[in-house]
Amino acid sequence: MVKIVQSFTTVASMSEITDWDELRETPSKFIDEICGIEPFDYQKEFIDADARHRVVASGRQVGKSRMCSWIALHEAVTNAFTQVLITAPSLRQSSMLFSTLTSEIEQSGLADEEWGIERDTQTIIEFDNGSSIHCLPTGRNGNKIRGFSADMIIVDEAAFIEDNIYEDILEPMIFATTGRLVLASTPWGKSGYYYRKFAGSEHNQEWDSLQVSSYVNPLIEESDLEEYKEGKTDSQIKREVMGEFVEDSAQFFPTSIIRPCMPGAKPKQEGDYASLGVDIAGEGDDRTVFYGVDGKGNVFLHDEVYEDMGVLEAAEYIKTLDRAYNFNKIQVDRTAIGQGTIEALAKDPKINRKYEGVYFTQQTKQTIYQRLKAALEDDALHLPQDETLRTELERIGYEKQQSGRLKLFPRGSNEKDDHVDSLALAVWGMPDFGQDAHKGRGAKTSVSGSVQPKVDRNRRPKRQTRHRNSSQLANNTRRSVGEPNSTRRRR
Numbered sequence: 001m002v003k004i005v006q007s008f009t010t011v012a013s014m015s016e017i018t019d020w021d022e023l024r025e026t027p028s029k030f031i032d033e034i035c036g037i038e039p040f041d042y043q044k045e046f047i048d049a050d051a052r053h054r055v056v057a058s059g060r061q062v063g064k065s066r067m068c069s070w071i072a073l074h075e076a077v078t079n080a081f082t083q084v085l086i087t088a089p090s091l092r093q094s095s096m097l098f099s100t101l102t103s104e105i106e107q108s109g110l111a112d113e114e115w116g117i118e119r120d121t122q123t124i125i126e127f128d129n130g131s132s133i134h135c136l137p138t139g140r141n142g143n144k145i146r147g148f149s150a151d152m153i154i155v156d157e158a159a160f161i162e163d164n165i166y167e168d169i170l171e172p173m174i175f176a177t178t179g180r181l182v183l184a185s186t187p188w189g190k191s192g193y194y195y196r197k198f199a200g201s202e203h204n205q206e207w208d209s210l211q212v213s214s215y216v217n218p219l220i221e222e223s224d225l226e227e228y229k230e231g232k233t234d235s236q237i238k239r240e241v242m243g244e245f246v247e248d249s250a251q252f253f254p255t256s257i258i259r260p261c262m263p264g265a266k267p268k269q270e271g272d273y274a275s276l277g278v279d280i281a282g283e284g285d286d287r288t289v290f291y292g293v294d295g296k297g298n299v300f301l302h303d304e305v306y307e308d309m310g311v312l313e314a315a316e317y318i319k320t321l322d323r324a325y326n327f328n329k330i331q332v333d334r335t336a337i338g339q340g341t342i343e344a345l346a347k348d349p350k351i352n353r354k355y356e357g358v359y360f361t362q363q364t365k366q367t368i369y370q371r372l373k374a375a376l377e378d379d380a381l382h383l384p385q386d387e388t389l390r391t392e393l394e395r396i397g398y399e400k401q402q403s404g405r406l407k408l409f410p411r412g413s414n415e416k417d418d419h420v421d422s423l424a425l426a427v428w429g430m431p432d433f434g435q436d437a438h439k440g441r442g443a444k445t446s447v448s449g450s451v452q453p454k455v456d457r458n459r460r461p462k463r464q465t466r467h468r469n470s471s472q473l474a475n476n477t478r479r480s481v482g483e484p485n486s487t488r489r490r491r
């Protein structure tokens with residue numbers, strides 16, 4: 001069992017510390033004595049490893065992000081004039097790493113002065129020994145961190161960073177300083193820089209590696225993991241729970257069919273036919289997205305993206321957009337919305353006539369996505385040159401399940417698909433196009449009419465909650481002692 005000790009009193013004050021050399025040599029001791037939290041055994045192995053570079057591949061929730069912040073704090077505090085960079089693909093991820101870092105400091109029970117903190121901004125912590133920790137996203141092309149120089153680079157979600165960012169930006173940063181690299185991630189496909197470093201570590205003295213499953217974290221309930229695994233494909237479970245690399249899953253919308261549909265000029269509405277698609281933010285999602293397409297495939301409405309828009313507010317906004325564009329068809333993702341919103345839309349007779357509520361089951365998603373794919377293949381759409389849309393389209397992966405159905409999902413960590421969902425819904429309401437025309441789908445057939453009857457409305461699952469486990473352990477952070485059930489360490 002896990003023992004949790006509230007232990008402010010056991011934390012040594014920096015000035016009382018006499019065994020600095022030992023703390024410098026053994027990061028886990030530093031974390032224990034200064035941060036007041038005992039790393040689990042597998043964490044100790046990783047953070048104390050003495051190879052120049054380190055790489056960890058694991059399931060979710062084993063404490064990778066915390067290890068990143070520990071390693072950064074240890075490096076900066078015990079070595080003067082040391083620049084540490086912590087990075088991750090997105091701003092959201094790097095901001096979360098920064099808050100992990102600051103809460104580590106707060107929870108230590110030591111004052112900022114005792115830590116020697118001179119300056120603390122949203123992204124930088126500077127210490128009076130001349131060291132600093134910078135916490136920045138790589139951004140899509142690495143621009144956010146270009147030109148930096150670092151003694152240590154710590155990369156979280158390392159599997160989701162493009163090779164050219166490692167090769168052109170991160171590696172040159174440490175060449176000049178003979179610096180060190182720490183890569184942490186849930187694994188992805190068997191390709192890319194992160195995978196190569198992991199796979200190559202076995203024969204490379206410079207690298208140490210660790211591979212563990214989510215089951216090793218003694219604070220995680222096995223039943224939570226079992227619940228998390230429900231509805232996931234075998235590959236997802238291997239990656240996200242077992243921490244294993246699996247072959248890359250295939251891209252559902254090939255880049256070769258997306259590019260011709262993004263010729264450059266901004267699509268303008270032509271003719272008087274218009275269809276609206278709305279992806280409503282549900283639990284775990286944070287954006288409500290509206291897409292509009294006309295009868296000729298011009299996607300004239302695309303930058304209507306709202307964070308924190310309530311479902312009733314969304315219903316009102318649908319009416320506002322309808323007054324502006326007078327849509328013929330309106331498809332709304334009703335997976336996450338309550339009966340109240342449906343009624344709010346149904347009560348408006350004008351909306352009710354053309355409104356279609358769509359549940360995103362695996363089957364409906366497949367049907368709707370296939371129609372979008374057919375439209376792209378037929379070159380029947382003129383998409384705006386929207387980077388978010390393009391990336392989301394390219395990131396949709398698919399895996400065939402035993403039932404033969406396709407499971408469609410955004411590949412990557414924290415990747416989203418709300419632009420694609422919204423576009424697919426808009427395209428669902430388009431009249432027939434190209435080679436698809438003879439199939440008689442499209443505006444004349446409703447989504448619910450063609451797909452839903454097989455599914456019992458009351459038993460229909462809610463849209464999956466993403467990252468179900470992500471915050472439940474947040475409070476159990478002080479001096480926990482636990483024996484991991486299983487650890488697999490390579491090398």
Ligand SMILES: Nc1ncnc2c1ncn2[C@@H]1O[C@H](COP(=O)(O)OP(=O)(O)O)[C@@H](O)[C@H]1O
Nearest residue numbers: 038039040060061062063064065066473474480
């Ligand atoms: N040694 C530890 N003692 C107590 N809690 C820990 C320890 N290591 C990690 N945790 C907690 O486990 C949870 C998962 O950690 P996190 O670093 O977010 O995992 P990952 O990045 O691998 O998904 C967090 O709530 C974190 O505070």
Ligand SMILES: [Mg+2]
Nearest residue numbers: 064065066156
């Ligand atoms: Mg993490």
